[in-house]
Structures are given as C-alpha cells and as structure tokens.
Amino acid sequence: MEASQELHLPNYMKDDNTSQETNNLISSLPADKDFMGYSLYNYKGCWYYPNTLQAVLDVQDNFRPQKNDIILASLPKGGTTWLKSLVFALVHREKYRENPQIIHPLLSQNPHDLVPFLEIELYASSHTPDLAKFPSPMIFSTHMHLNALHEATTKSSSSPCKIVYVCRGLKDTFVSGWHYKNMLHRTKMDQASFELMFDGYCRGVTLYGPYWEHMLSYWKGSLEDRENVLFMRYEEIIEEPLIQVKRLAEFLNCPFTEEEEESGSAEEILNLCSLRNLSNLEINKKGTTRIGIDSNVFFRKGEVGDWKNHLTPQMAKRIDEVVEVKLRGSGLIFQ
Ligand code: PAP
DSSP: OOTTSOOOOOGGGOSSSOOHHHHHHHHTSOEEEOTTSOEEEEETTEEEOHHHHHHHHHHHHHOOOOTTOEEEEEOTTSSHHHHHHHHHHHHTHHHHHHOTTSOOHHHHSOHHHHSOBIIIIIHHHOSSOOOTTSOSSOEEEEOSOHHHHHHHHTTOSSOOOEEEEEEOOHHHHHHHHHHHHHHHTTSOOOHHHHHHHHHHHHHTOSTTOOHHHHHHHHHHHHHHOTTTEEEEEHHHHHHOHHHHHHHHHHHTTOOOOHHHHHHTHHHHHHHHTOHHHHHTSHHHHSSBOTTSOBGGGGOSOOOTTGGGGTOOHHHHHHHHHHHHHHHTTSSOOOO
16 A cells, blocks of 8 residues: 555644654654555654654653653553543542532543543644643553653653553554554555555554563563552453452552442443443544544454454464564563
C-alpha cells in the first residue's frame, strides 16, 4: 500500500504540525517507513511519525504533573481503553455513588474522551494546553516509553505522580493492531500489507516501537520505584479481574473499604468497564472521539490468544524468538 492512497489519517500520523527546530532534528535522525509507506523517525530509541515526535517534545518541555495526577501509560493495543475506564471509575467512584441521579460519564462518553492522551491529544493541538479544565485528580494517558515520559515527570517540582502501565502479549497486540489499522483507516488491507506490517513489527519499526523496549522501560521502572510505577498485564486482568482491580485501587491510594467490599463495589466497576458493556453503548458504537477517531475502533474481541486465528506458526515463532532474546535476563517473561 502506498502512502499516497487516500486514507482516513489521524493527525498523529501526519507531518504538518512540526516546528522548524523539530524539522532540523528530524533530518538528523535514523529514518524508516511503516508498512503503508509513511515515514517514521527514531528519536532516543523510539520510532515516531513527525507530528507525534513534535508532541512528545512538547510534553517533555512543558508538561509538569502535580502530586495527585495519575498517568496511565500503555503499549498501543495493550489495554489502554480498559485501563482508562477502570481508573476513571475507581478514582471518581465516590462522586457517582453519592449522586446516583447523575449519569455515569462512562455511559455517555468514550473512555478516551474522559482520559485524554498527553501527546496524541493535548500537546498535539497546543504547546501549552489548558489542563485546569479537567476534574481533579487529573488522569492523563500516554504511549511514550518511560524514559521519554520521565523527561517531563522528573522535572516537576511536585513529588512523583503515580504511573500505571498496561501491556499485553506481543502476538495478540500485533493482531489487535492490525484490526485497528483497518478500522482506523476505514479500509480492508490485503495479505501483503499484513505481512509487511508484521515484518516492521518484528524489527521494532512501528509507532512507539520497539514494543519490547516499551515494556522493558516500565518493567524496570516498576522494579526501581514500586510506590509510583505499577506494571499490569492485560491477560492478568482478564484472568483475575477482582484481584487486579483491588491491586490497582490500593496502588492509587483508594483501596476498597470493608463496606464497599460487602456491597460489591469492585464487581460493579468491573461490570461498568467490561468490554461487553462499553462496546454496546450507543456512544461507543457511533460517532468519533475528540481526536477524530471512530469510537468503535477501540472495541473488538478482547480475547487472549486471538493471534492463533491470524498468525502462521512461522510468524508466531519469529515474534517469540525476538521477544525471548530481547527480554532475556530482565525477569519479564511473556508466553
Ligand atoms: P489503544 O492503545 O489504541 O487505545 P487498546 O484499548 O489498548 O487500544 O486496545 C484495544 C484492545 O483492547 C482491543 O482488543 P482486541 O483487538 O484483541 O479485541 C479491544 O477489544 C480491547 N478492549 C477495549 N476495551 C476493553 C475492555 N473494556 N475490556 C477488555 N478489553 C477491551
């Protein structure tokens, strides 16, 4: 597929919002192309489209989180939408329990509109966005590697904010990403594109790739700073949702009280945030999110092991080998 073909293209994939300074920087960076022919540039070990890189630089220069802010970091297709829903529902639960007449925002807004992306939304439209308009505690999200995010967070004068990270096995993440690409661009791509995308993925040349470096940055960060960096896995939330949601609440300093335990508050949150519930809401079936992406593209099957329906045994072996080598010795293991 050629980059010149008419496609529905989100702003973060474009190159029309970069400063002269960033263009100069870009011209000095290693370059490659994604499977559709769009240019990617490697900045400090991570691949970006030009507009994404501009926004990341702006986050690094201007974003200074406050003490109670929460940052949800995720591998693209690693469980972002689910984590946004769960954390929003957790930290604001008192407000909605006390006011049952208010419709819960998760029933009327897409999770991505409740928890904005730093670099894909806020800093994509302004170098210094107005962050005060979001309810406290502010919850932001990002796909940046931890070392890139730390260039902003460690410069804040406040004490460190909480960072929750979620990721997923790389074979399912790839397959989810493939379906996402087709839905995002409102097209049906062919087998040759599938194979090209797979090749770029295994080489690490994909937006925010290499994904193993992404996971490793948060894995190491969580070992070094357990109080402020929590490492979660999509598969674990699927397998033991109650345990994981309670773990999340404790990490965020809002553990479930005894009374909440008895009334089934955690179960309620899990139901509210379930794929079945969210994907059946009108708001998530129709319309677009604030950044112009169709709301329904974030919801599909949510199955562990869906890769078996799409990857050949050779493809699976290739990813497994890359991951095994790259994660070796880190203590992080993915099947
Ligand atoms: P993003 O990084 O682009 O925001 P992200 O939400 O991480 O995407 O990934 C989407 C995946 O999460 C989809 O997986 P699938 O393609 O394997 O089906 C989607 O179905 C799944 N997903 C979205 N919301 C939920 C949810 N509430 N519970 C469980 N899985 C979910």
